[in-house]
Amino acid sequence: MRSAAIDGLRVIGIVAIVAGHVWSDQSNDIARMGLYTWHVPVFFFLSGYLWANERTLGVEFRKRVRTLLVPYVAWLLAIGAVYGTYLWANGQALQVGNVLLGGSYMGAPFFAFWFVTALFGACLLLRALQRFPVWLPWAVAGAGLTVAYLAPDALTAVPFSLGVAVPAVIFILAGISFRRIAPRLKSRGWVSVALLAGSAALIVTGLSQPLDMKQGDFGTPVVSVVVASAISAGLVLLFQRVFASIRPRVAGAVTRAATVGLAVVLTHSAFILLFSAFPIDLPAVVVFLIVLVVSWTLAYFISRMPLGSVFTGSAATPARRPSDR
Template sequence: MRARHTVHIQRPEPERSRLHPVGSTRKRSAAIDGLRVLGIVAIVAGHVWSDRSNDLARMGLYTWHVPVFFFLSGYLWAHDRSLGVEFGKRVRTLLVPYGAWLLLIGAVYGAYLWANAQTLHVGNVLLGGSYMGAPFFAFWFVTALFGACLLLRALQRFPVWLPWAIANAGLAVAYLAPAALTAVPFSLGVAVPAMIFILAGMLFRRIAPKLKKWVAVALLAGSAALVVTGLAHPLDMKQGDFGTPVISVMVASAISAGLVLLLERMFAATTPRAARFVTGAATIGLAVVFTHSAVILALSIIAGDLPSVLQFVIVLLVSWSLAYLVSRTPLGSVFTGAGAAPRIRRPGAG
């Protein structure tokens, strides 16, 4: 009787076997990869424009650009995977690139500071998470995602209500005492409430095939209205800020769900060449997440205060070009977390 009420026995739809994250040798969805690329572009844009105190950018981007990656982890969740397999996979795809870029960027930045009679705060860098400053702004996200996935995997043997209860308890702490979450190294405290988005993605995966085409528009339009009117404040998960209690989490999940539906429809008629390009960009996208803050910092040192649009374009081009070049080296998988090149599935393909 107990097994019927656990997360473990929730079976994915048949289509799930063709939707796998970075590094899989199975078929993967060009639409989901397109959403990954969109999310990475939004993260870069958020760091470019938020540094200029742009409230519009925070409203339009911070509400969803990080939650969507947790949501996709739930949407693609493999329910029959063991904790050991999950650990090994997440170490390879998340922690190994984390360590590689931490050492490389830390060495270069440390040398620059030393040449300018300054020192790198090694202790803060080693603690990760909210303790990190430039040029490590986005590193927290990777360890938080790692922690959230491992925690949920460890809980899948228990009744289905328990992960939801723990995630909501984490949200309560975030609303009442966010500093308690951010004080935990590597943003592992933030990982607990962030698990709510993985659970939302899992739930959405079960109902997505039954939804009509207009639902995507309704989800995105309704969410936009709540954000614009100020009823749903933006999230800043790194700082333990989950926005307006309950509403912002629901809006972030709704936007993520709406984008999944929208991109599945948009990519239904895409060409194989376009699908391969998008998937290629998504496969090396983690390297962009790690490096773009360093590129932003380097630009500010070299070129001063560039126009924001020009800075955004340069950061995207340099970060993705660097990721591509690194991916072509023998250490490509170390820095990108990607394994063998996957086969690509377009939405609607068999």
């Protein structure tokens, strides 16, 4: 059973990722300040919040292959074939070597693909470390963060963003920790407000700089990681409160949107690139709305096809309203 609240947060996170890419080339400080600190970390945080301690490394590997790597490969081949044909028709060539290396090596239209392999690597790393003392995963993630602060290029040089996966484990651990303390929180609404408002204050004052995990940039040392985790926790509490009394029909719609969300993450950059080639200079907000609608519509229709799960990584399951999961 899925949680409509968590699925709602996933949907908002995907919308934020699309918005970040639409406005990224315009040096929009407001977009960077408002989105980049949390819109990727929140997915790692949610992986921790929903972490199943009893799962073995083998089960984790098979699950992540099915839900992450299979859609990654499927869309890589589909988009690569179309884009490669377009480049060939215009006397250019697809940089196959960079595409195969993944991660930060990939340019347009594969901007968001790094996220999939980084999440895959982070989940597998933490699962492998789970059998050791509790402090070891934190130490490994902390060491990764230290490298990110001192030599980010060393992380991004690792293919498939697997170097970035090491410090990214910190957000999964934060999600696991928050799940343990969340049931004991009183006045969850006020806690959510405090976490979000306090984080916003640190961002606006410049004390917490935005993250750009793809580039190995984890913002202001320690502070940005704490702020990203606090925002993620605050959003979880906020969405649980908002969705506590949601109607089943709305919950189902949110879950359907979330189950095909990975396809939106992997395809939206291609549509942004397509619109950038238009002879008409469309306003960014128009591009943003069109890309969202087209990407999600495509993802939905593909999910209805016999091999739809290959491109979405998930089969639709019923949503439920309880706020704890």
